[in-house]
Amino acid sequence: xxxxxxxxxxxxxxxxxxxxxxxxxxxxxxxxxxxxxxxxxxxxxxxxxxxxxxxxxxxxxxxxxxxxxxxxxxxxxxxxxxxxxxxxxxxxxxxxxxxxxxxxxxxxxxxxxx
Amino acid sequence: xxxxxxxxxxxxxxxxxxxxxxxxxxxxxxxxxxxxxxxxxxxxxxxxxxxxxxxxxxxxxxxxxxxxxxxxxxxxxxxxxxxxxxxxxxxxxxxxxxxxxxxxxxxxxxx
Numbered sequence: 001x002x003x004x005x006x007x008x009x010x011x012x013x014x015x016x017x018x019x020x021x022x023x024x025x026x027x028x029x030x031x032x033x034x035x036x037x038x039x040x041x042x043x044x045x046x047x048x049x050x051x052x053x054x055x056x057x058x059x060x061x062x063x064x065x066x067x068x069x070x071x072x073x074x075x076x077x078x079x080x081x082x083x084x085x086x087x088x089x090x091x092x093x094x095x096x097x098x099x100x101x102x103x104x105x106x107x108x109x110x111x112x113x114x
Numbered sequence: 115x116x117x118x119x120x121x122x123x124x125x126x127x128x129x130x131x132x133x134x135x136x137x138x139x140x141x142x143x144x145x146x147x148x149x150x151x152x153x154x155x156x157x158x159x160x161x162x163x164x165x166x167x168x169x170x171x172x173x174x175x176x177x178x179x180x181x182x183x184x185x186x187x188x189x190x191x192x193x194x195x196x197x198x199x200x201x202x203x204x205x206x207x208x209x210x211x212x213x214x215x216x217x218x219x220x221x222x223x224x225x
Contacts, residue, residue: 001159031211042202043157043215092157094213101145101164101206103213107156 002027002095004106012112013083020079021109023093028073030098034066037090037108046091049076083113118216120203126222133190135219137203138183144208146179148188151200151218160188160201195225 003026013019023032031050035043047055047068055068069077080087090108097104118139127133137146145164149157163170163179163186170177176189190197203216 033213035215042218043204045212045214048212096206096211096213100162102159102162103147103204103206104159105149105157 001102002029002097002104004093004095004104006091006093006106006109008109009107010110010112012114015084015113017083018079018081019083019111020077021091021093021111023076023078023106025074025095029095030073031096032070032076033094033096033103034068034076034078035092035094037092039089043092046078080111083111085113087111088113118203118205118214120201120216120219122219123217124220124222126224127193129193129195129223129225131193133193133197133221133223135188135201135221137186137188137216139186139203139205139214139216140184141205141207143181143205145206146177146186147204147206147213148175148177148186149202149204151202153199157202190221193221193223195223197221198223 005024007022034046037043045058046061047057049055049068049070051070051073067079092108094105120137147162148160151157161172163177174191179186200218200220202218204213206213
């Protein structure tokens with residue numbers, strides 16, 4: 001299995017500011033995914049990030065609000081821009097293992113916007 | 115909505131009883147995975163069942179998959195208080211290469 005770390009683990013931010021979340025994997029992976037989990041809800045896929053290409057965003061999510069970088073096969077960042085209280089959620093990154101066709105998750109970043 | 119449906123939304127049982135959760139999805143899949151999440155923490159992968167499999171066991175977990183009905187069930191036998199958590203199914207489709215999560219079931223096991 002892959003070991004995934006995220007930074008920061010939690011943050012409290014002012015509305016109108018931006019936060020960049022980092023995701024580091026201990027092995028090279030092709031596909032990385034970013035999810036949002038609003039309080040008491042399930043996970044919603046924000047975007048899929050491939051190394052060397054633009055991220056693919058799901059309906060309802062746009063690059064201006066959630067820019068993603070994927071500079072190499074072990075690292076990705078998600079920025080939550082111009083935050084509002086509605087952005088308060090847990091943000092999780094995950095990777096897909098082609099070898100076993102399983103998905104592994106980071107511990108998540110708990111964001112509170114005041 | 116991109117999400118699958120799970121039922122029940124919430125389930126409360128006594129320790130020692132069995133818990134059954136159901137997941138329905140909308141499109142053809144390559145596999146379906148079940149996850150556990152304890153109180154807002156990270157997701158723990160429980161079990162994966164491929165589209166050509168009908169049943170799988172892992173310890174006290176039993177998963178079934180009916181691709182004709184586009185549904186799966188997770189059975190936890192002899193439940194324990196430590197099983198209290200939210201449980202999610204997630205379907206994977208290689209055509210779109212993404213995972214879609216169900217709405218989740220909140221399980222509470224009373225000691």
